[in-house]
Amino acid sequence: MSLTETEKKKGEKKDREPVRITGLPFFPHFLLREVVVMCFIAGSLILMASIYPAGLLKPADPFDTPTPIYPEWYFLYVFGFLKFWTWDIGPIDAKMIGVTLPMVLWYGLLFMVPFIDRNPSIDIRKRKVAVALGVIALLGILYFTYFSIVHH
Template sequence: MHRGKGMKFVGDSRIPAERKPNIPKDYSEYPGKTEAFWPNFLLREWMVGAVFLVGFLCLTVAHPAPLERMADPTDSGYIPLPDWYFLFLYQLLKYEFASGPYTVIGAVVIPGIAFGALLLAPWLDQGPERRPIRRPIASSIMLLAVASVIFLTWESVDQHDWEAAAQQGAIVDFEVDEESYAFEIWTTQQNCINCHGGDMLGGAAAPAVFESDYSKEEVIDIIKNGAPGMPADQFEGTDEELEILAAFIANDGQDPEDD
């Protein structure tokens, strides 16, 4: 364009004499390799995102989040399991080279190298080709990452004790007979209430007193001698009251005389 051609001089500004519509560039010279970001590419991305969003919403309605019993910080035997998208990292921490004194390797070093390699992939292979076979470095990194995630996720799912996990997290409803004399005895035991709650159904410090199938004699022994995480000699009452309360606990919160 020659200097000044097609221009109107307005002071020190130059304004095009004719306003042209904003027409996307012509990509016909590169068929199948590139396209306009707006609206072609972005519209397609929005449509795919909308389909996945509706799918996730349907899943949340059809399969609500599973709820477990109240968390017990004193339960050292609890089998944890993270969400599915963290299972591969969870499995990595089970191996000797990435656990125990080497936890930093499994939690920071290895994931850092893996994600760092994915971030550097565009700079490691800057060729114009888009076919995976023509981009060996980027394709190899991606395939290795996908294979590792799938393998570690599968190992984590395969090694998890699903039956034990379902039992430990099951919510058990107990109907405590609050009219019973045994429950009246319980309300006078402040040491027990502080951990197991006034309703005997547990709290943040201890589980419900009915969660284990103990006999009357076993309950008495635990109350007198204590248990892991539970001190001994916390009951303040007579031996007769202890037997009544132990029978009440062994009978899952119901008066044995009513059975």
């Protein structure tokens, strides 16, 4: 290995982020906080389960469509977007777009986030575009959730 190559390697090593950060030991500090949080979560779950038990409606009947039918709250925005999008684009049917856009494009974008955002900074003041896009995405999801409830 030539000298320049060795120097290059050394340089790379320096650039790399330090992996270990000095801090509080896992036990007992980190674990203690975890146990406190766990007790809080378990307590609230038991409380919610006791006050609002899981429901059970009438048995399923394929010949009787109930109204309204809501999906789980975390699917409402997909549902809302499907209702919101009523425009055909060329030969593509509006419904097709309404289904594909949130399910394929939105999740595709989510997966690609670290490969799209190449800005190395983790300082929120230097990530204005990423933060703005994140806020827009959040507001969009909230809006379509709202839309699905109102336009039922």
